[in-house]
Amino acid sequence: MKVLRVVQSFTYLCGVALWIGTASVSALQTPTPATAPVATTVLHCSKLFDSLAGKMWEGETSIVIAGDKIQHVLPGFQNVPNAKIVDLTNQTCLPGLIDDHVHLDDQFSKARYTETLHLNLADHVLRSTLYARRTLLAGFTTVRNVGDDDYDTVALRNEINAGYVEGPRIFTAGPAISTTGGHADRTNGLSMELQGDPGPMQSIIDGPEQARKAVRLHYKEGADLIKAMTSGGVMDLGTNGDGPQMTEDEIKAIIDVAHDYGMTVAVHAHGAEAIRRSVVAGVDSVEHGTFMDAEDIQLMKAHGTFYCPTVYTAVYVTEQAKKGEYPPAVTVKALKVGPQIMHTVAAAYKAGIKFAYGTDAGVYPHGQNWEDFIYLVKDGVPAAYTLQMATINAAQLLKHDNEFGSVTVGKDADVVAVPGNPLNDITVMSKVSFVMKSGVIYKQDGKELLPPNR
Ligand SMILES: [Zn+2]
Structure with missing residues (x-):
């Protein structure tokens, strides 16, 4: 965004847009060293959302992409010799969207509670490839996966990176860490004979020693971050929906070791006490936070x-x-969270807490990750801030905001476009028509592009 900002300020202050435009284009024509040619693409956008400033640039803009990086951001519709031009002249361009709370290897339905008896890990893995593609085509070029089955999203991440599967860039926590009988333990209504007591596992811990080992095992298995269940939850069959499920020393052990290894920690926490314990222990993000109080x-x-x-x-x-889509134990808890979350989000925003976009896709169908934009705006959060949540803020929480999260020279070429101005009508976020991840176009004119067209 640096070039654009400089250009825009010159345009406004001195009225010398033409001169700056010419200078920038001639800079583009500077001969490059005699190495293999890098494919260049130029996106012509009617508008561009500046996620760093939280503002819409209304003027025509060209985003020049060389290989997988953003090379220039220029005013006007510029043509670069031998470049592929993508016409987004009736569109608003935005940085690739980021969802910091998904579960790509699962999708809840009424059948989910019995399916668990029949599905193997391979079933989850195969389904995850479809969910990943749907997520990418909805404009989400990066996700944080916060809880999976037996590290299957570590494999999904690796195969997407290697080009075997299409999907967003993934940062994954592997399986969520929970306590015995906790939200991520097998609180699924099975008899003890079937369920057993798994004892100390990679993700079910009791006490700080086991907590430390669990984090180290996650690191060893290739997790990028840690997810911990510090309170009860809605979708398991237990009755404790929001009470604490980890002691302070267990939470502290998880966070301290994770931070030693350079991993952030996200906690699932609905109740006030679980949130308090997690925040005091130094957690990086609170997920859900449904019953958060003033303290x-x-x-x-x-x-x-x-x-x-x-x-x-x-x-x-x-x-x-x-x-009536859920078992009775889940129904009781689910009926409480919907009305409460709207109050909590409004209060938290007014108080000035930092928000990152996280949706819990997988509890609802994958590919509808845009729904949170609609509900956040309904709840009084400004549209521009919701777009920052899903770009630069989400990248900051991942600690990768130097690489993506804004349309800035030198960053990864992750760009999406929507037909209309989301600041006037946030529902256009449900109609992402163009998706580019790392310089590769996956969707154009509202249609998925398949090889060899991309
Ligand atoms: Zn979740």
Whole structure:
């Protein structure tokens, strides 16, 4: 965005847009060293969302992409010799979207509670390839996977990176760490004979020693970050939906070791006490946060803790519970979260907590990750801030904001486009028509591009 900002300010201050445009184009024509030619693509955008400033640039803009990086951001519709021109002249361009809370190897349905008896890991893996593609085509070029089955999204991440599978760039936590009987333990209603007591496992811990080992095993298995269940949850068959499920020393052990290894920690926490314990221990993000109280809000502000509100999921599970889609134990909990989340999100935003876009896709169908934009705006969060949540803020939470999260020279070429101005009508975020990840176009004119066309 640096070039664009300089150009825009010159345009406004001195009225010398033509001169700057000419200078920039001649800079583009500077001979390159005699190495293999890098494919160049130029995107002609009617508008461009500047995620760093939280503002829309209304003027015509060209984004020049060389290989997988953004090379220039220029005013006007520029043509570069031998470059492929992509016409997005009726579109608003944005940085590739980021969802910091997904579960790509699973998708809830009424059948999910019995399917678990029949599905093998391979079934989850195969399904995850479809869910990953749907997520990418919805404009989400990067995701944070916060809880999977037996590290299958580590494999999914690796195969996407290697080019065997299409999907977003993945940062994964592997399986969520939970306590015995906790939200991520097998609290699935099976008899003890079938379920057994798994004892100390890679992700089910009791006590700080096991917590430390679990984090180190996750690191060893290739996880990028850690997810911990510090309170009960909605979708398991336990009755404890929001009470604490980890002690302070267990939470602290997880966070301290994760940070030693350069991994961030996300906690699933619905209740006020679980949130308080997690924030005081130094967690990087609180997920859901449904029953956060005034003390939690103050602590999160003081610690600079990110909040991933997963607002649409809360509304969705309440609607599904009303339709009788869940077992009785889940229904009781689901009916409480939908109405509460809207109050909590509004209060947290007003208080100035940092938000990152996280949706819990997988609890609702993958590919509808845009729904949170709609509900956040309904809840009083400004549209521009929701776009920052899903770009630069989400990248900051991943600690990769130097690489993506804005249309800035030198960053990865992740760009999406929508037909219209999302600041005037946020629902256009459901109509992503163009998707580029690392310089490769996966969707254009609303249609998926398959090889050899990309
Ligand atoms: Zn989740």
